[in-house]
Amino acid sequence: xxxxxxxxxxxxxxxxxxxxxxxxxxxxxxxxxxxxxxxxxxxxxxxxxxxxxxxxxxxxxxxxxxxxxxxxxxxxxxxxxxxxxxxxxxxxxxxxxxxxxxxxxxxxxxxxxxxxxxxxxxxxxxxxxxxxxxxxxxxxxxxxxxxxxxxxxxxxxxxxxxxxxxxxxxxxxxxxxxxxxxxxxxxxxxxxxxxxxxxxxxxxxxxxxxxxxxxxxxxxxxxxxxxxxxxxxxxxxxxxxxxxxxxxxxxxxxxxxxxxxxxxxxxxxxxxxxxxxxxxxxxxxxxxxxxxxxxxxxxxxxxxxxxxxxxxxxxxxxxxxxxxxxxxxxxxxxxxxxxxxxxxxxxxxxxxxxxxxxxxxxxxxxxxxxxxxxxxxxxxxxxxxxxxxxxxxxxxxxxxxxxxxxxxxxxxxxxxxxxxxxxxxxxxxxxxxxxxxxxxxxxxxxxxxxxxxxxxxxxxxxxxxxxxxx
Amino acid sequence: xxxxxxxxxxxxxxxxxxxxxxxxxxxxxxxxxxxxxxxxxxxxxxxxxxxxxxxxxxxxxxxxxxxxxxxxxxxxxxxxxxxxxxxxxxxxxxxxxxxxxxxxxxxxxxxxxxxxxxxxxxxxxxxxxxxxxxxxxxxxxxxxxxxxxxxxxxxxxxxxxxxxxxxxxxxxxxxxxxxxxxxxxxxxxxxxxxxxxxxxxxxxxxxxxxxxxxxxxxxxxxxxxxxxxxxxxxxxxxxxxxxxxxxxxxxxxxxxxxxxxxxxxxxxxxxxxxxxxxxxxxxxxxxxxxxxxxxxxxxxxxxxxxxxxxxxxxxxxxxxxxxxxxxxxxxxxxxxxxxxxxxxxxxxxxxxxxxxxxxxxxxxxxxxxxxxxxxxxxxxxxxxxxxxxxxxxxxxxx
Ligand SMILES: Cc1cc2nc3c(=O)[nH]c(=O)nc-3n(C[C@H](O)[C@H](O)[C@H](O)COP(=O)(O)OP(=O)(O)OC[C@H]3O[C@@H](n4cnc5c(N)ncnc54)[C@H](O)[C@@H]3O)c2cc1C
Ligand SMILES: Cc1cc2nc3c(=O)[nH]c(=O)nc-3n(C[C@H](O)[C@H](O)[C@H](O)COP(=O)(O)OP(=O)(O)OC[C@H]3O[C@@H](n4cnc5c(N)ncnc54)[C@H](O)[C@@H]3O)c2cc1C
Numbered sequence: 001x002x003x004x005x006x007x008x009x010x011x012x013x014x015x016x017x018x019x020x021x022x023x024x025x026x027x028x029x030x031x032x033x034x035x036x037x038x039x040x041x042x043x044x045x046x047x048x049x050x051x052x053x054x055x056x057x058x059x060x061x062x063x064x065x066x067x068x069x070x071x072x073x074x075x076x077x078x079x080x081x082x083x084x085x086x087x088x089x090x091x092x093x094x095x096x097x098x099x100x101x102x103x104x105x106x107x108x109x110x111x112x113x114x115x116x117x118x119x120x121x122x123x124x125x126x127x128x129x130x131x132x133x134x135x136x137x138x139x140x141x142x143x144x145x146x147x148x149x150x151x152x153x154x155x156x157x158x159x160x161x162x163x164x165x166x167x168x169x170x171x172x173x174x175x176x177x178x179x180x181x182x183x184x185x186x187x188x189x190x191x192x193x194x195x196x197x198x199x200x201x202x203x204x205x206x207x208x209x210x211x212x213x214x215x216x217x218x219x220x221x222x223x224x225x226x227x228x229x230x231x232x233x234x235x236x237x238x239x240x241x242x243x244x245x246x247x248x249x250x251x252x253x254x255x256x257x258x259x260x261x262x263x264x265x266x267x268x269x270x271x272x273x274x275x276x277x278x279x280x281x282x283x284x285x286x287x288x289x290x291x292x293x294x295x296x297x298x299x300x301x302x303x304x305x306x307x308x309x310x311x312x313x314x315x316x317x318x319x320x321x322x323x324x325x326x327x328x329x330x331x332x333x334x335x336x337x338x339x340x341x342x343x344x345x346x347x348x349x350x351x352x353x354x355x356x357x358x359x360x361x362x363x364x365x366x367x368x369x370x371x372x373x374x375x376x377x378x379x380x381x382x383x384x385x386x387x388x389x390x391x392x393x394x395x396x397x398x399x400x401x402x403x404x405x406x407x408x409x410x411x412x413x414x415x416x417x418x419x420x421x422x423x424x425x426x427x428x429x430x431x432x433x434x435x436x437x438x439x440x441x442x443x444x445x446x447x448x449x450x451x452x453x454x455x456x457x458x459x460x461x462x463x464x465x466x467x468x469x470x
Numbered sequence: 471x472x473x474x475x476x477x478x479x480x481x482x483x484x485x486x487x488x489x490x491x492x493x494x495x496x497x498x499x500x501x502x503x504x505x506x507x508x509x510x511x512x513x514x515x516x517x518x519x520x521x522x523x524x525x526x527x528x529x530x531x532x533x534x535x536x537x538x539x540x541x542x543x544x545x546x547x548x549x550x551x552x553x554x555x556x557x558x559x560x561x562x563x564x565x566x567x568x569x570x571x572x573x574x575x576x577x578x579x580x581x582x583x584x585x586x587x588x589x590x591x592x593x594x595x596x597x598x599x600x601x602x603x604x605x606x607x608x609x610x611x612x613x614x615x616x617x618x619x620x621x622x623x624x625x626x627x628x629x630x631x632x633x634x635x636x637x638x639x640x641x642x643x644x645x646x647x648x649x650x651x652x653x654x655x656x657x658x659x660x661x662x663x664x665x666x667x668x669x670x671x672x673x674x675x676x677x678x679x680x681x682x683x684x685x686x687x688x689x690x691x692x693x694x695x696x697x698x699x700x701x702x703x704x705x706x707x708x709x710x711x712x713x714x715x716x717x718x719x720x721x722x723x724x725x726x727x728x729x730x731x732x733x734x735x736x737x738x739x740x741x742x743x744x745x746x747x748x749x750x751x752x753x754x755x756x757x758x759x760x761x762x763x764x765x766x767x768x769x770x771x772x773x774x775x776x777x778x779x780x781x782x783x784x785x786x787x788x789x790x791x792x793x794x795x796x797x798x799x800x801x802x803x804x805x806x807x808x809x810x811x812x813x814x815x816x817x818x819x820x821x822x823x824x825x826x827x828x829x830x831x832x833x834x835x836x837x838x839x840x841x842x843x844x845x846x847x848x849x850x851x852x853x854x855x856x857x858x859x860x861x862x863x864x865x866x867x868x
Contacts, residue, residue, distance in 0.1 A: 108736075108747050120751055287738070414509050417516065417621040425701050425770050457750065461701065461768035465758050468751045 023340070024049065024112065024123055026104050026282060027131035029057020030081075030326050031318025033089045034333035035129045036096055042341050042348070047097040047123060049104055049114060051460075055089035058133050058153065058319075059326040061160045062086060074160055076185070077221055081326065106457035107285045110313075113457070120468040127313045127344070129336050130283050130301075131329075134319035136273035139174075139380050139434055143245030143254075145392050148269045155271035156182045165191040167269025171254050173197040173242050175374040176275035177222055183234065184225040193234045194267045197256055199274065200374045201239035211369025214362060218325075237263075241383060245270055275374060276323045277433060283320070284455030287311050292448040295368065296322050297376050298433065299452040305357050307336035308343075315340050328363045331356045380434075381441035390438060391431040393424020401435060402442045410443040411451040412436050425461060428453045474665035475637070477501040479821050480656045481670040482644045482680065484508075485515035486620075486807060487799045488672030489627035490541075490814025493548070496634035498822045503664045504628060504636050505656070507643040508741070511624025514674055515807065517775040518620045519697060519719065519731045521710050522808045523560040524585055525612035526576070530784060530832040531809060532583040537828060538812035539584075539614070545623070548811075549630040553623035554723065559709040560615030561599065563606040563760065569714040573610040585612050601706045603760045610714075617710040617721045620807060627811070644673075647680060654795065668821045670797045672814075675778035676740070677800035681786070681835065684793040688838050689781055690801050694735035694774040696745030698753050701770050702726030706763040718757050720764075728764065730757055735774030743774040779803045780838075787813055787833035789820065797821070798835055 023039060025032045028050035039046045048055075054062040060082040063069060071079040071086075092098065099116065104123075106113035112123045136151040143149070148167060150158070152174060155166050159182075169192045172183040179198060187193045212219045229236055241257040255264045283301035284290070289310035290299045303309055303316040317336035318329035335356040342348045384390070386399030396419055404419040412435065415421060421435045422428030428435070432453045440447040479495055481488045484506025492504040510516075522542055524535040546552050564570035577587040588611045595602055595609050602609070632638040643659040647669065654669040671680045678690045703726050710721040718732040733749025750772050758765045780786065783803040790796035799817050802809065816826035 106747060106750070108744075111747065113747050120754075122747070411509065414512070417512075418625075423771070425768075427771060457745070457772050458769065461770050462750075462754060464700075464754050464764045464767050464769065466751065466754050468755060 022124070022126040023047070024125040024127070025129040025131060026050075026112070027057065027133055027318065027320065028052070028055035028089060028098070028100070029131060029133045029318060029329060030060065030085050031133070031320075031329040031333035031336075032057070032129065032131035033085055033092070034330045035131060035317055035337040036092050036098075037088050038334045038337035039341065040092060040095055042346050044341065044344075044346070045096050046129075047099065047125075048092075049099050049102045049112070049123065051101065051103045053101055055098070055100065056082070056086055057329070058135075059329075060085050061157060063161055063163065067163060069163060076188070078326070081330075085330070103460055104282060105459050105462055107282060115462060115466065118463065118466060120462075120466045122469070125313075127315070127340050128286070129315045129317055129333070129340065130286070130309070130320055131316075131318040131333060131336075132279040132282050132320035133329075134276040134278050134323055135429070137275050137277040137433055138272075138430055139274050139377065139437070140384070140388055140390055140392075140431070141242045141244060141272070142385060142388050143247065143251070144272075145389060146245060146247045146251050147249065148247065148251030149245055150269065150271040152178050152182050152271050152273040156185065159185055159189060165189065165269075166271060167251075167267065168192060169194045169267045169269070171195050171197060171265060171267040171270045173199075173240070173254070173256075173270060173272040174274045175199045175377070176273065177370060177374070178273065178275070180222060180225040180229065182271065184228055187229060187232060187234055193229070195265055196229060196234060196236045197240040197242060197254075198236065198238045198374075199240055199242070199377045204375055205373045208369045208373035211365060211372060214369065215366040218327075218366065241377070241379075242272065274376065276319065278320050278322060279429075280320065281429075281455040281459045283309065283314075283316060285457060285459070286314055288314060288316070290452060293322060294448070295371055297447060305361075306339040306353065307332060308339060324360070324363050324367055328360055331360055331363075335360065381437040384438060390434050391421040391424060393426055393431075394420040394422075396421040398438050401438045405439055405442040410439060410445060412439055412453055413451055415439050416453065422453055427456065472661055472663050474655060474663040475503060477503045477637070477664055477666040479503075479668035479670060480505065480654060480664045480666045481672055482656070483672035483674055483677070483800075484510040484628050484638070484640070485513055485672060485674050486511065486624045486627055486810035487515075487674075487802070487813050487817075488670065489515075489624065489631055490811040491670050491672060491799065491817040492631035492636045492638065492814075493627055493634055494815045494818035495821060496631050496636040498818060500818075500821065501666075502631070502636045503666070504631055504638045505642040505644050505658060505664070506628070506638075506640050509625070509640050510628035510638070511620070513741070514775045514777045514802075515624035515810065516621050517697070517773055518807045519695070519729060520617045520620050520721065520807070521560070521712070521719065521805075522555065522618050523612065523615040523710065523712075524583070524808065525560050525562055525587060525610065525615055526712065527805065527809075528784070529579060529583075532580060532585075533828045534812045534816065535809050536583055537815070538809045541811040541815070542618075542808070549623070549626040550633070551622060551626050553618045553626060555616060555618035555623065556708070557614050557616040558721075560612045561709040561711045562610045562612075562714055563595075563602065563711060564608045564610075564714045565605050567607065570608040572714055573608070577610060586614070587612055599707065599709070601761065601763050603758070603762050605759045611709070615710065617723075619723070624807075627814075647683065649793065649795075668795050668797065670799060670817055670821075672799045672817075674800055675776045677778065677786075677798065681790075681798060684790055684796055686790060686792055686835050686839070688786060688801070688835065690778045692737065693777050693779045693804065694737060694743035694745075695731055695777065695804055696733045696735045696749035696753070696772065696774050698730045698745070698750060698769050698772045700728045700730075700764070700767045703728060703763065703767055707761075711761075713760065718753060718760060720757065720761055728761070728767070732756075737776065741776060743776050745772045745774045777802070777804055782837075785813065785833050786835045787816065788826075788830040788835065791834075791836045791839070
């Protein structure tokens with residue numbers, strides 16, 4: 001049956017015969033939700049799969065249903081956007097096939113493998129929007145496996161979702177806009193923020209200013225968080241190299257290097273990350289082409305300006321295909337949906353599509369500025385001591401990785417085969433980038449030239465004894 | 471064009487077969503070049519299940535397998551590492567009286583090859599291996615078989631060959647082979663050139679092309695056994711296991727992870743493969759009844775490989791019948807990891823002494839010459855080989 005009802009008229013001679021289940025979206029973050037909304041508005045009811053309990057994705061993560069904090073308290077400046085995204089998913093729920101708590105763990109030909117409540121099932125698709133988002137990029141430091149150490153994202157989730165802080169006296173470290181945001185959110189929520197340790201030097205941020213002025217409101221928010229922190233007596237240190245996190249059974253302090261000074265601080269929790277990394281395994285399992293992105297310092301699935309991947313019928317939207325932030329994710333979700341609809345022969349608002357592409361390009365320039373403001377700490381690998389555990393699942397140290405490189409290996413999958421880095425529970429999602437940095441540095445190659453960790457199913461661990469639909 | 475490097479033998483393929491051939495040639499003082507398109511041991515030889523077992527092989531392979539067993543026993547001396555090789559025992563479980571009868575028959579037939587198989591009835595099995603699921607009615611134990619880490623062992627053969635004097639090359643894709651009347655001229659895609667009177671075709675699942683070029687087509691097909699590994703679990707078994715009649719096989723490594731295999735994958739391209747969805751789920755659903763301690767455990771990774779299978783599931787090992795100086799060693803049908811070092815040694819002996827110590831007649835490439843390839847015969851699965859040759863999917867009949 002032709003689905004182009006609700007006034008959406010097909011341009012094609014033969015109306016597209018798309019069954020309900022044949023258009024699937026993975027990820028109910030801002031990108032996935034806007035994509036679903038756009039599809040539905042054109043009369044196409046997608047299936048929306050998301051691993052988490054409630055839609056909203058990373059940035060607009062929702063509290064459990066019985067929690068009653070205000071949007072303003074949870075999302076600050078972004079409260080309006082968060083509420084809009086949440087309202088949208090709440091309204092969509094009845095009309096689309098929304099499946100929360102459903103992990104997509106594998107893809108083969110035109111079928112996704114899912115896991116929901118311990119049951120495995122398959123979702124066939126003809127058209128797929130991959131909106132799997134991002135998680136923190138971690139550059140390990142000695143002591144990072146101590147209890148009380150969190151990623152910035154996890155610290156924020158504790159606050160947004162569970163409404164609790166990770167400690168009494170918390171240090172925030174790393175770099176990227178999220179660093180100041182989370183520190184601000186903690187301080188606002190009443191936690192003691194002992195310090196913010198930013199690896200990027202102040203000069204970098206001055207240099208980045210012209211590019212950042214392209215998004216004055218976003219820049220203003222960033223400046224606001226900083227100013228607020230300073231005004232409330234939170235020490236902010238820049239150009240910091242995190243030396244180690246101390247503690248016996250739990251974090252008790254942190255020491256860092258600034259210029260040639262070593263400094264210490266007492267704390268009972270620490271959250272750190274160096275910006276974000278895209279969740280690309282699903283795109284990989286789907287067979288999408290990848291290319292090196294110098295901006296993201298990562299291999300990313302390639303997409304054209306309209307959101308098409310290299311695989312026919314597969315579209316990419318949001319931070320899962322390169323970090324651009326929440327606003328861009330919403331736009332990219334809408335854009336990918338419009339592109340999909342257009343490819344199917346639906347009549348779409350082409351001007352809207354072009355406008356979205358224009359705005360996304362502008363955000364991309366801003367993103368360039370952010371990278372200047374919060375540059376990747378290029379000396380991280382050189383400074384990582386041999387004893388540093390890089391892969392915590394398999395307990396592989398920087399020294400062991402270097403030893404493997406010294407034995408003549410330089411390709412990351414090969415290094416993994418030899419010394420087990422990235423072979424554990426997280427399958428390299430946590431340690432893969434750090435390991436790549438060490439391999440590149442130790443082998444004297446560019447990070448782009450040591451290969452890309454191959455994605456292997458399952459995307460997240462799968463239990464034995466799963467029941468499966470036949 | 472570059473000047474050819476003159477050697478006594480050129481080996482195509484840096485899997486365990488080619489690398490051990492190169493090692494034994496170099497140890498005999500031959501000038502040898504080992505050419506690997508990708509990385510040493512990065513295909514079947516480095517991604518296999520890691521079963522180092524003689525038990526269950528067709529009788530035709532047992533002389534070679536017995537020699538391989540000696541090499542494995544001396545592994546560190548040969549390759550400088552133990553590659554996590556342990557002689558843990560290989561336990562083959564029977565799920566029915568009929569399967570048990572097959573194990574009994576195999577034990578009888580294979581006497582004389584030094585395997586000392588021990589047949590265990592239900593009570594003996596429960597007493598010695600209390601973890602075994604109740605679906606197992608009995609088992610056959612080969613106490614001296616074991617398992618090893620293929621990721622470490624197979625590349626180590628190539629590195630050992632290099633230390634012994636072989637010229638070894640990774641990322642060296644052989645793109646052109648010819649014979650100038652006296653010697654083979656072998657060219658790689660990056661325009662290296664080698665010349666020598668002996669050529670060893672150890673190109674695994676990709677070896678048929680060269681055989682074809684020399685007028686010896688073989689009906690080889692690629693298979694892709696599906697593999698899966700769990701997070702580390704408390705140690706519950708040390709033996710490597712398999713099941714009579716095929717299905718699932720499993721071992722637990724010292725770190726606690728369990729490696730399991732069963733079912734088939736599919737090719738992504740000619741050189742890489744991935745497990746099938748159905749195979750992964752079948753392992754996850756069916757393994758627990760054989761290995762109850764796996765209940766609730768989590769699988770963290772799956773993978774597969776590309777392996778060559780001939781219709782009779784025996785390898786092609788020995789001299790070409792059309793081209794003097796050409797030797798083949800490929801098509802190990804899902805069980806060449808254990809036997810690979812002995813296969814490589816046999817090829818080296820043919821170069822050095824004109825013949826191998828062990829009779830290779832059952833593996834001659836000539837066995838395909840009388841048969842028209844278009845009507846390939848029904849595949850007869852020799853009993854016992856199938857626990858690493860998962861043409862059979864899922865459970866056998868209870
Ligand atoms: C902790 C954290 C805080 C952030 N805060 C901000 C911020 O304040 N401002 C900002 O601009 N950006 C922020 N970001 C960046 C953020 O990633 C994006 O701005 C925005 O969330 C991207 O939207 P998205 O829809 O692309 O992905 P996400 O919002 O990340 O949504 C992706 C969704 O896909 C689901 N998913 C992923 N893989 C699978 C799978 N295999 N199976 C099923 N479901 C899957 C996830 O559960 C998630 O719900 C933050 C990121 C993180 C990690
Ligand atoms: C998933 C899986 C599980 C298995 N489990 C077991 C087990 O438990 N026990 C057991 O005994 N056996 C097992 N096997 C079988 C065993 O791994 C193989 O039989 C054995 O490794 C074959 O070795 P090989 O050297 O012939 O092939 P390979 O290891 O495949 O090596 C052939 C090499 O040739 C190279 N090559 C091909 N063409 C060219 C060219 N033109 N130029 C240069 N190089 C080229 C390839 O890149 C490859 O590295 C398993 C196999 C698989 C795939």
